[in-house]
Amino acid sequence: MSRPSIVIVGSGAGGSVAAWELARSGHPVLVLEKGRNLLPGLGGRGPVGTLFSNDEVKAQRFFEDQDPILEPRTLRTVPEARRGVARSFIGDVNDLPTVVGGGTIHWDAKVPRLWQQDFKGLSLLGPIPGANVADWPLAYEDLEPFYEEVEAQLGVQGDLSQMPSFTLAQAPRRRQFEMPPNPPMYAGRRLAEAAQQLGYHPYPYPMAVNSRPRDGRPACNSCGFCSGFGCPIHARGGAAISFLHEAIRAGAQLQSRCFVHRIDLGRGGRRAVGVSYLDEAGAEHRVRADFVVLAASAIETARLLLLSAGPHHRDGLGNRSGMVGRNLMFHYFSVGAGVFAERAHSWRGPATTFTLDDFVGPVYGSPARAAGLPYLKGGCCEVGGGTLLLEEANLYAGAGLRGAALTGALRSLALRDHITGIQLNAEDMPQLSNRVDLDPRIRDFRGFPVPRITHSQHRFELAAAAYFAPLIQQICQTAAPTAETQLIGRALAGAAGGHAGSYHTAHIMGTARMGDDPRSSVADPFGRLHEVPNVVLADASVFVSSAGFNPTLTIMALALRAAREIGR
Amino acid sequence: MQRVSTRRELMAGGALAALALAPPARVRALIEEVARGRLAGGGGRFLSAVELGTLRAATARLLPGPPEDPGPGALQVHAAEAIDLMLGALDLDPPLIHAGGPFSGRAGGSRDDFAHFVPLDAQAQLGWRIRLEGSRGLPEREFAGPVVGRQEVYRSGLARLDRLSRRQTGRGFAQAPGDVQDRLLGSRDAIVARFVQAAVADGLQALCGPPEYGGNHDLAGWRGLGWRGDAEPDGYTPAQVSEPDPPTGIVADVRPAATRTSSGPGTSTAPPAATAVPLDSAFADPARRRVLAQVAPLLLRGRRGRALGTGVRTGAP
Numbered sequence: 001m002s003r004p005s006i007v008i009v010g011s012g013a014g015g016s017v018a019a020w021e022l023a024r025s026g027h028p029v030l031v032l033e034k035g036r037n038l039l040p041g042l043g044g045r046g047p048v049g050t051l052f053s054n055d056e057v058k059a060q061r062f063f064e065d066q067d068p069i070l071e072p073r074t075l076r077t078v079p080e081a082r083r084g085v086a087r088s089f090i091g092d093v094n095d096l097p098t099v100v101g102g103g104t105i106h107w108d109a110k111v112p113r114l115w116q117q118d119f120k121g122l123s124l125l126g127p128i129p130g131a132n133v134a135d136w137p138l139a140y141e142d143l144e145p146f147y148e149e150v151e152a153q154l155g156v157q158g159d160l161s162q163m164p165s166f167t168l169a170q171a172p173r174r175r176q177f178e179m180p181p182n183p184p185m186y187a188g189r190r191l192a193e194a195a196q197q198l199g200y201h202p203y204p205y206p207m208a209v210n211s212r213p214r215d216g217r218p219a220c221n222s223c224g225f226c227s228g229f230g231c232p233i234h235a236r237g238g239a240a241i242s243f244l245h246e247a248i249r250a251g252a253q254l255q256s257r258c259f260v261h262r263i264d265l266g267r268g269g270r271r272a273v274g275v276s277y278l279d280e281a282g283a284e285h286r287v288r289a290d291f292v293v294l295a296a297s298a299i300e301t302a303r304l305l306l307l308s309a310g311p312h313h314r315d316g317l318g319n320r321s322g323m324v325g326r327n328l329m330f331h332y333f334s335v336g337a338g339v340f341a342e343r344a345h346s347w348r349g350p351a352t353t354f355t356l357d358d359f360v361g362p363v364y365g366s367p368a369r370a371a372g373l374p375y376l377k378g379g380c381c382e383v384g385g386g387t388l389l390l391e392e393a394n395l396y397a398g399a400g401l402r403g404a405a406l407t408g409a410l411r412s413l414a415l416r417d418h419i420t421g422i423q424l425n426a427e428d429m430p431q432l433s434n435r436v437d438l439d440p441r442i443r444d445f446r447g448f449p450v451p452r453i454t455h456s457q458h459r460f461e462l463a464a465a466a467y468f469a470p471l472i473q474q475i476c477q478t479a480a481p482t483a484e485t486q487l488i489g490r491a492l493a494g495a496a497g498g499h500a501g502s503y504h505t506a507h508i509m510g511t512a513r514m515g516d517d518p519r520s521s522v523a524d525p526f527g528r529l530h531e532v533p534n535v536v537l538a539d540a541s542v543f544v545s546s547a548g549f550n551p552t553l554t555i556m557a558l559a560l561r562a563a564r565e566i567g568r
Numbered sequence: 569m570q571r572v573s574t575r576r577e578l579m580a581g582g583a584l585a586a587l588a589l590a591p592p593a594r595v596r597a598l599i600e601e602v603a604r605g606r607l608a609g610g611g612g613r614f615l616s617a618v619e620l621g622t623l624r625a626a627t628a629r630l631l632p633g634p635p636e637d638p639g640p641g642a643l644q645v646h647a648a649e650a651i652d653l654m655l656g657a658l659d660l661d662p663p664l665i666h667a668g669g670p671f672s673g674r675a676g677g678s679r680d681d682f683a684h685f686v687p688l689d690a691q692a693q694l695g696w697r698i699r700l701e702g703s704r705g706l707p708e709r710e711f712a713g714p715v716v717g718r719q720e721v722y723r724s725g726l727a728r729l730d731r732l733s734r735r736q737t738g739r740g741f742a743q744a745p746g747d748v749q750d751r752l753l754g755s756r757d758a759i760v761a762r763f764v765q766a767a768v769a770d771g772l773q774a775l776c777g778p779p780e781y782g783g784n785h786d787l788a789g790w791r792g793l794g795w796r797g798d799a800e801p802d803g804y805t806p807a808q809v810s811e812p813d814p815p816t817g818i819v820a821d822v823r824p825a826a827t828r829t830s831s832g833p834g835t836s837t838a839p840p841a842a843t844a845v846p847l848d849s850a851f852a853d854p855a856r857r858r859v860l861a862q863v864a865p866l867l868l869r870g871r872r873g874r875a876l877g878t879g880v881r882t883g884a885p
Contacts, residue, residue, distance in 0.1 A: 036689060036691075036692070038686075049670075050669060050670050051666075051668060051669045051670070051686050052669050052670060053667065053668070053669030053670050053671065053672070053681070053682060053798060053800070054797070054798030054799055054800055055667055055669065055682065055777070055778050055798065056773075056776065056777055056778075057667070057773045057777035057778060057781055058666050058667055058669075060773070061665055061666060062692075062695065063666045063686075067692070067695035069695050069698050069699055069712075069715060070691065070694060070695045070698075072712050090712060090713070182809075183806035183809045183810050184809070184810050185809055185810070186809065186810050186811055186812055189810060220803075221799075221800070221801070221802070221803020221804060222803055222804045222808075222809045223798075223799040223800050223803045223804070224799060224804075225798070225799070225800075230669075232669055232670035232671065232800045232801070233670065233800055233801055257689065257691065280689065280690060280691065281690070335867050337864065337867055339860070340812075342812040342813075343812050343813035343814075343815065344812055345812070345813055348804055348808070348809055349809050389776045389790075389793060389795045390772060390773065390776040390777060393772040393775070393776050394769070394772065395863045395866050395867070396859065396863065397768050397769065397772060398863075398866045399859065399862035399863050399866060400862070401859065401862075402630055402753070402754075402764075402768065403629060403630060403631075403632055403636070403750065404632050404636045404637045405855065405859070406630075406631065406768075407631055407632055407633070407636075407637045407639055407640075407641055407775075408637050408639075408856070409856060409859050410639070410775075410776075410793055411637065411638070411639035411792065411793055412853075412856065413856050413859060413860075414793075414794070415860075415863070416795075417794075417813070421867060442711075442712050442713075443711040443712060444711065444712070445691075445694060445695075445708075445711055447711065450712070484857070484860055487857060487860050487861060488860050488861070488864045490861075491860070491861040491862075491864035491865065492864050492865070492867070495864060495865035
């Protein structure tokens with residue numbers, strides 16, 4: 001075989017798409033994944049099996065999630081870092097599943113596209129004081145064909161005719177979705193009706209979930225164990241089931257439980273020659289390849305670049321700009337909640353079935369001026385989510401309930417039946433001080449330095465939450481006009497916890513941004529390291545802005561674009 | 569035939585019979601041996617008889633059933649026995665940590681995959697050894713600092729409760745009056761507090777989780793709480809998704825597994841119960857309304873990634 005060989009680090013959204021593209025075009029492809037494979041038969045001739053199930057206990061026991069005892073991360077705030085605090089927390093810091101298929105193994109498969117303005121924040125909207133706002137080195141139009149191709153392979157449901165014109169103006173689509181929307185979830189439908197009444201524009205959430213049988217996989221039957229759970233019937237598309245399966249059948253090799261700890265360079269440090277990794281038994285291996293594709297997710301990709309420091313790259317591979325690890329973004333979530341008198345079972349369905357884009361922004365005027373900002377931005381909303389039984393129980397326990405107060409609440413309050421919510425996935429600003437570096441002391445079980453996250457919110461996110469959260473709560477109050485909704489609304493308004501989750505959003509972006517200028521970016525517009533162009537980043541590390549949308553579809557589209565460029 | 573993996577099991581007498589059973593019946597038999605005091609000394613698979621008695625009493629106060637609460641509690645679902653099984657999970661092969669998939673047979677399908685526990689590979693095994701046994705000063709377990717294991721959290725907490733009770737009442741914790749037990753469980757003592765936190769979390773898994781882990785005995789937890797549990801592969805109809813549930817809900821969907829499959833932990837002759845209270849009284853109680861205000865700030869901290877929740881942080885500061 002004469003085509004260049006490829007080693008891919010990580011089998012999640014980016015790695016699987018890259019493997020799919022490159023294996024089908026005849027490249028020898030090796031995918032190294034540090035997690036286990038929990039999909040028996042993946043890549044085989046028969047149907048793909050699964051060990052996932054509607055099991056809340058297993059989901060809490062690190063079945064697919066990274067075990068923070070073995071592979072902890074550390075955390076500190078920016079003010080703590082300035083005071084010289086090395087870390088203030090050790091454990092799970094926005095961990096993603098560590099498993100074949102990566103984060104998409106238990107995503108809820110929401111696949112909005114980014115908007116045109118998200119790629120050109122600096123030139124269209126202007127700078128934000130204290131933030132590192134920049135344009136992406138590509139435009140929506142460059143990515144659009146790759147969005148289409150990825151969507152076609154995933155199988156996406158939605159309804160073009162219900163999408164608001166302002167969304168389609170910013171993210172134009174050439175055709176109707178392949179599949180119609182799932183049956184609308186009751187609570188989400190009520191919230192959508194209320195939103196419409198208030199003048200907003202809710203519509204069926206585009207998602208990579210089968211609403212009818214497709215490619216031998218069944219239609220979703222709304223079991224309710226969606227986000228945070230592997231799909232037991234493969235109705236939901238994802239990295240492994242939609243891409244890696246075919247990649248392996250086309251010749252790609254997958255090796256699980258292999259931890260890549262260094263990118264190996266040739267003499268002079270201008271080209272990678274392969275990677276070094278440890279297998280499950282801890283044995284050291286080296287594999288040679290013409291290209292190294294990094295898709296370990298933003299935090300781990302930055303860690304690997306830093307671990308690969310050497311004589312020609314003293315501060316980390318490809319880090320002459322000093323940008324590796326910086327501009328880490330997590331999104332900023334706010335919630336509104338409503339309590340229906342009727343049994344609205346808001347957990348039953350594919351997490352949520354509606355979204356709305358009315359709070360994406362930008363919003364100019366007094367709300368922004370009051371915070372000393374030129375504009376505010378929010379993001380898309382997940383409309384109508386809920387809580388399962390054990391989750392509900394943990395809420396009560398977390399609030400300190402014990403004894404009959406706890407079991408009584410589970411039996412008669414039964415929030416799982418009555419409560420629903422809207423979550424705003426708001427854009428957060430890239431900041432140089434929000435970063436990943438190597439913890440100077442804490443090691444993982446293999447003995448390698450763990451990633452240390454230094455992170456504080458910019459006032460941009462806080463001001464946006466203060467502005468948008470009451471609007472979200474108003475929708476909830478309109479849909480479920482009960483005294484309980486009022487009560488919970490007051491409690492949310494008074495609690496900073498109503499706008500939390502920076503470390504638990506599962507949306508991890510930045511750390512190795514792409515750009516045209518090697519002095520201010522790590523990778524070029526195709527994800528190639530400026531300094532070592534046969535190392536290609538194919539995950540959310542290259543994001544220049546976080547935008548207010550679920551990032552996975554964009555990760556996949558960027559990975560496909562980068563992989564195709566390798567093959568040219 | 570399951571492999572007997574440790575000396576502890578060989579010593580456990582009756583356990584040998586249970587290990588010979590097919591997986592669906594196995595966990596049930598292991599739990600019942602403990603629940604009925606059949607193991608040597610009346611103890612658990614990990615805990616001693618005294619420890620198990622203290623744990624039963626403590627979980628019964630933390631998660632009470634009748635008479636304090638008309639719904640199911642820790643005793644009804646065998647929470648203490650399930651916790652004991654979890655603490656000794658690595659003594660069995662495969663370890664009883666992750667139930668299998670994709671289906672249980674309770675919502676269609678013809679077999680209980682849940683009962684076929686997923687083997688841990690070496691890496692996952694190490695994580696669970698540290699989590700359950702603690703780091704014990706071993707360098708290969710203390711790469712990120714010392715870890716107090718779950719076994720130690722329970723052992724020390726149960727011993728501390730018993731000692732405090734004897735000092736204050738002259739009787740062991742299990743024999744102390746309910747109000748004394750409540751006071752001791754609410755103690756600021758750090759050993760007690762970390763035990764209570766663990767026992768509530770693990771007890772709730774036994775109350776609300778699948779029965780394959782040894783709790784939710786005879787589905788008493790799900791029946792009493794009006795919860796169907798796992799729903800695949802049958803799922804829900806479009807009407808069940810898009811319209812509200814009737815006031816009695818879907819409790820009747822929880823059919824005894826015996827009516828559909830030959831065996832399984834869900835096998836039961838008990839009729840489905842519908843104990844959901846009338847809806848207009850659900851929020852009438854002012855104490856319950858206060859709970860709403862208390863949980864509001866936590867709505868982002870459920871299970872990661874769900875619309876109303878983004879994850880419980882684990883690990884030590």
